[in-house]
Structure formats: C-alpha cells, structure tokens
Amino acid sequence: MPVRPSLPVAGQPQPERADAARNRQKIIEVAARLIDEKGAEQLSLDEVARAAGVGVGTVYRRFGDRCGLLRALIDEHERRFQAAFMNGPPPLGPGAPPAQRITAFLHGLVDRIDQQQALFLALEKGGSGARYGGPYRVYRVHLATLIAQARPGADAGFLADALLAPVNANLLCHQRDERGMTTEDIKNGLTDLATAVTSHHP
Amino acid sequence: MPVRPSLPVAGQPQPERADAARNRQKIIEVAARLIDEKGAEQLSLDEVARAAGVGVGTVYRRFGDRCGLLRALIDEHERRFQAAFMNGPPPLGPGAPPAQRITAFLHGLVDRIDQQQALFLALEKGGSGARYGGPYRVYRVHLATLIAQARPGADAGFLADALLAPVNANLLCHQRDERGMTTEDIKNGLTDLATAVTSHHP
DNA sequence: GAGTTAATCGGAGAGTTCTCCGGTTACGAG
DNA sequence: CTCGTAACCGGAGAACTCTCCGATTAACTC
Numbered sequence: 001m002p003v004r005p006s007l008p009v010a011g012q013p014q015p016e017r018a019d020a021a022r023n024r025q026k027i028i029e030v031a032a033r034l035i036d037e038k039g040a041e042q043l044s045l046d047e048v049a050r051a052a053g054v055g056v057g058t059v060y061r062r063f064g065d066r067c068g069l070l071r072a073l074i075d076e077h078e079r080r081f082q083a084a085f086m087n088g089p090p091p092l093g094p095g096a097p098p099a100q101r102i103t104a105f106l107h108g109l110v111d112r113i114d115q116q117q118a119l120f121l122a123l124e125k126g127g128s129g130a131r132y133g134g135p136y137r138v139y140r141v142h143l144a145t146l147i148a149q150a151r152p153g154a155d156a157g158f159l160a161d162a163l164l165a166p167v168n169a170n171l172l173c174h175q176r177d178e179r180g181m182t183t184e185d186i187k188n189g190l191t192d193l194a195t196a197v198t199s200h201h202p
Numbered sequence: 203m204p205v206r207p208s209l210p211v212a213g214q215p216q217p218e219r220a221d222a223a224r225n226r227q228k229i230i231e232v233a234a235r236l237i238d239e240k241g242a243e244q245l246s247l248d249e250v251a252r253a254a255g256v257g258v259g260t261v262y263r264r265f266g267d268r269c270g271l272l273r274a275l276i277d278e279h280e281r282r283f284q285a286a287f288m289n290g291p292p293p294l295g296p297g298a299p300p301a302q303r304i305t306a307f308l309h310g311l312v313d314r315i316d317q318q319q320a321l322f323l324a325l326e327k328g329g330s331g332a333r334y335g336g337p338y339r340v341y342r343v344h345l346a347t348l349i350a351q352a353r354p355g356a357d358a359g360f361l362a363d364a365l366l367a368p369v370n371a372n373l374l375c376h377q378r379d380e381r382g383m384t385t386e387d388i389k390n391g392l393t394d395l396a397t398a399v400t401s402h403h404p
Numbered sequence: 405g406a407g408t409t410a411a412t413c414g415g416a417g418a419g420t421t422c423t424c425c426g427g428t429t430a431c432g433a434g
Numbered sequence: 435c436t437c438g439t440a441a442c443c444g445g446a447g448a449a450c451t452c453t454c455c456g457a458t459t460a461a462c463t464c
Binding site: 019 | 440441442443444445
Binding site for chain 1: 333334356357359360361363364367368370372373376377380381383387388390391392394395397398399401402404
C-alpha cells in the first residue's frame with residue numbers, strides 16, 4: 001500500500017501517531033526560533049532537523065517541502081484573518097456595502113503580509129505552483145463574490161485576481177524600500193484601484 | 203584590484219575578450235537548445251557548462267547566476283517589444299490616446315509572455331530581488347506616463363504597478379490551466395481593468 | 405616576435421533541497 | 435502482556451546552485 005503524503009488538509013485533522021505529532025510540534029518551534037534569529041531566507045531544513053533532534057527525512061515527511069514548513073508557520077495567523085473577513089465585524093466582515101468590504105479586505109491583506117513579511121517573502125521566492133492554492137483560493141472566492149455584487153455582469157473572477165495581484169510581499173517591499181512609498185500610500189492606491197474597479201460603468 | 207562583475211549592461215557594449223565572447227555565445231546556444239529539449243525548469247547550469255565545453259565557473263562569470271542566463275535568453279525579444287511600444291505604430295506606439303495605448307500595452311505583454319512562457323515561469327520561480335529591475339522599470343515608467351496623462355492627480359506610479367501585477371507568467375498559467383480561461387478572456391479582463399482605472403473620477 | 409599583465413578558465417568543494425529505504429516503534433487486536 | 439503491522443525514523447546520497455583560486459591565455463606594448 002502506497003504511503004500517503006500525510007500533508008494535513010487545514011481543518012481536517014488526520015490521525016497522527018503520537019511521536020509524529022511530537023516531532024511536528026518540535027520542528028515548528030525550532031523553525032520559528034531559527035527564523036527569529038537568522039531570518040527566513042537563511043533557514044536551512046538541515047539545520048532545523050539537527051536542532052530539533054530529528055533526521056532531515058522526518059522534516060520532509062511532515063511538511064512535504066520547504067514551502068510546506070513555511071506555510072505551517074503562517075497558518076495560525078491565516079486562520080484568524082480568514083475568520084475576520086468571513087465572520088468578523090464590518091467593514092471587513094459582513095454588514096458593510098461590497099465596495100467598502102473590498103477596500104477593507106485589501107488593507108487587511110497588506111497588514112497581514114506586514115506582520116509576517118519575512119515568511120511571505122521566503123514563500124514567494126520558493127514559488128512552486130502552490131502559490132494559487134490554499135489561502136489564495138479563499139481570497140479569490142471572497143473578493144469575486146463581493147465584486148459580483150457591486151458590478152453584476154463583470155468578470156468578477158478575473159477582477160479578483162487583478163486586485164489580489166498587486167498585494168504581494170515582493171512588490172510591497174519594493175515599493176517601500178526602493179520607491180520610498182509608505183504603507184499609507186499603498187493603501188490609498190489600493191482604495192483608488194478598488195473604487196475604480198467597483199464603480200466602473202462600461 | 204577587485205574583479206568587476208562584468209555583467210554587461212544592455213545597450214552598453216563592454217569590451218570583452220575574444221574567448222569570453224565566444225564562450226558567451228556558445229553557452230547561450232547550448233542553453234537554448236537544452237531548454238527546447240527538456241524545458242526551462244530542468245535546465246542545469248552544470249549540464250550547460252559540460253555541453254558547452256566550459257567549466258561551470260565560466261557560466262557564472264558570464265551570467266552571474268541562473269536567472270542571469272535566463273534573462274540573456276529573453277533579451278532579444280525584449281528589445282523588440284520595447285521598441286514596439288516606444289517607437290512603433292499605434293495603438294501600441296505613440297499616436298493613440300493614452301487609454302488605448304495602455305490596453306494595447308497590456309495585451310502586448312500577455313502575448314510576449316506567451317511567446318516565452320517557459321522562460322518567464324522559470325524566471326519568476328527563481329525570484330531573487332531582480333524581479334523589479336530591468337524591463338519592469340521600463341514598463342512601469344511607460345505605463346505611469348500614460349496613466350498620468352489620462353488621469354492627472356492619481357498616483358500613476360502605484361497604478362502602473364497595479365496594472366502590471368496581474369500580467370505575470372504564473373498567474374496567466376494558472377488562469378488558463380486550472381481555471382479554463384482563454385487568452386481572450388484575460389485580455390478582455392485587462393481591457394476592463396485598464397478602462398476602469400483610466401476613466402475613474404474619484 | 406617576446407614580454408607583461410590582467411582577464412579568463414575550469415574544476416574542486418561548500419552548502420542546499422529533496423529522495424530513498426532498511427531498521428525501528430507505536431498501538432490496536434487478541 | 436504479546437504480537438503483527440503500518441507508520442515512522444534517520445541518515446546516506448543524488449542533484450543542484452554558486453564560490454574560490456591557481457593555472458592559463460588573450461591582447462597590448464615595445
């Protein structure tokens with residue numbers, strides 16, 4: 001029988017042996033500490049394994065690859081953010097008009113990336129095809145729904161991609177570090193963009 | 203005396219020794235062939251060096267890193283594209299109203315990425331900080347100028363980033379392969395986006 | 405041509421990511 | 435408590451990117 005990859009799907013807890021769970025926890029703790037000390041770019045899975053007292057094979061079995069480990073470190077914040085825009089108070093959560101919710105969401109996403117900038121940068125660098133799976137999918141559906149409410153008839157799915165695309169760690173970093181923009185400049189720009197998209201009459 | 207990196211700046215031909223020029227040419231030819239045969243992702247610089255009959259150090263001396271080699275392979279098309287939107291016939295080149303030029307530019311960029319999709323994908327995967335240098339800078343200035351003409355007072359620089367962000371190989375691939383969108387769908391979406399951005403009255 | 409010098413060459417090697425698989429261990433069944 | 439098995443462990447090793455530096459060679463001067 002083939003070994004299943006055992007990458008746990010979020011929200012669907014998989015039975016995991018006690019030693020495996022212990023190792024997962026230990027690896028996450030060690031990785032978080034090492035990233036604090038030396039930055040996410042410098043994180044070597046070899047080193048994580050050594051510091052956690054496990055073999056490198058164990059790290060890969062638990063997290064699939066380097067990006068998988070980084071995602072695991074991001075996961076908790078992610079859940080909180082998703083809860084905020086799906087069930088939280090307006091204007092981020094339900095209750096406000098779609099255009100306002102879209103703007104609030106984009107601003108929230110900027111703040112969220114800022115919180116764990118180093119991790120997001122490292123994750124985007126890794127690339128892999130998984131960039132548009134998981135959280136991205138959730139964001140996209142959320143935005144597309146709001147856009148469809150504000151502008152029936154438009155290609156809401158594409159516009160969701162278009163609003164999400166400029167909110168990524170690489171670009172944010174570049175805009176701030178090399179272009180001298182502030183977070184407020186960026187948020188203002190996103191407000192303008194979102195307003196233009198939702199209020200456009202073709 | 204420190205060795206200067208000798209990464210040639212485009213358009214500023216640097217005196218290069220005959221053997222060095224020969225090797226650069228040979229490396230580019232071999233790399234192009236290997237990419238045709240096995241795909242850009244599978245391109246190993248070790249293999250390129252062996253097939254070109256040079257040491258691996260030579261490849262790195264010439265092109266700096268993996269991305270540098272990929273950029274060199276992209277370079278010729280790049281020059282043609284830049285010439286087209288800076289000096290070519292309208293609506294891509296000068297002569298058409300800004301809004302139309304913006305749309306034409308975005309459509310042209312989609313086509314351009316399609317032409318060398320594999321290379322762009324590999325280049326984006328590599329990441330590095332150089333993603334916003336070189337061609338990107340040119341695109342950004344071009345778009346920002348046009349946007350400033352269409353909508354004086356707006357943050358044209360940011361909006362240029364925002365229009366460029368959704369036009370990248372990773373997203374285009376994703377939209378087509380996993381979402382079933384056609385190139386036409388994407389271009390229509392970009393037209394809508396550009397129109398919204400340039401005709402918005404705050 | 406011969407000499408000088410600085411750019412170039414090439415391969416050994418360090419540091420990574422990820423794979424593979426023989427040996428080990430947790431845990432439910434009896 | 436014992437046993438059987440599926441899941442897990444860990445480290446050797448393959449493949450890769452990139453660095454370093456002694457040996458080599460192109461190109462300019464005389």
